[in-house]
Amino acid sequence: MSLAIQAHHISKQFFLGERNQRTFFEDVWSGTVTGVQRLLQPQRLSLGEHSRPGFWALRDVSFQLHEGQTLAIIGENGAGKSTLLKILSRITQPTKGKAKIFGRLASLLEVGAGFHPEFSGRDNIYLNGTMLGFSKKEIRQKFDEIVDFSGLEQFIDVPVKHYSSGMYIRLAFSVAA
Numbered sequence: 001m002s003l004a005i006q007a008h009h010i011s012k013q014f015f016l017g018e019r020n021q022r023t024f025f026e027d028v029w030s031g032t033v034t035g036v037q038r039l040l041q042p043q044r045l046s047l048g049e050h051s052r053p054g055f056w057a058l059r060d061v062s063f064q065l066h067e068g069q070t071l072a073i074i075g076e077n078g079a080g081k082s083t084l085l086k087i088l089s090r091i092t093q094p095t096k097g098k099a100k101i102f103g104r105l106a107s108l109l110e111v112g113a114g115f116h117p118e119f120s121g122r123d124n125i126y127l128n129g130t131m132l133g134f135s136k137k138e139i140r141q142k143f144d145e146i147v148d149f150s151g152l153e154q155f156i157d158v159p160v161k162h163y164s165s166g167m168y169i170r171l172a173f174s175v176a177a
Contacts, residue, residue, distance in 0.1 A: 002067045004067045004101075005065040007062055007084075007088070010087060011096040012058040012080070012092070013095045015054040061080075119159060121158065121160055121163070125139065128176075149174040150167075
């Protein structure tokens with residue numbers, strides 16, 4: 001199995017009350033820096049530049065994930081789960097360390113983001129899969145596996161607005177996984 005994700009000593013510090021801690025997308029949207037420049041010349045925070053107190057959302061996180069493996073990130077509120085996903089998704093950058101992604105990454109920062117309540121589970125698999133970067137052919141090939149993993153065979157043609165929250169989450173996770 002080939003390497004899919006490598007996290008090497010990732011740490012992320014936030015500074016309380018500090019404004020203008022912008023994300024990659026905010027920089028691109030405002031036009032202050034291009035995405036290519038930001039990725040090639042990452043801005044690093046220096047403790048000497050900040051007078052406000054800070055806290056570490058992540059400290060020295062390292063792991064490797066190989067192709068075909070699934071990673072679940074669990075923990076208490078404030079443990080840094082979303083921060084790690086944002087770093088892996090390149091929404092924000094680590095204060096220290098680096099993450100390497102080999103291939104495509106689908107993270108569940110907002111479960112079911114992009115699902116349309118009026119569409120069936122079947123239609124939402126295609127819609128969400130497309131939003132995650134999969135081709136129609138790839139989705140078609142994995143469709144049965146997605147439905148089996150979700151356990152929603154009986155409800156796949158029902159609009160997701162009629163799903164319980166648990167059913168909705170299972171379907172969203174199944175598409176992303």
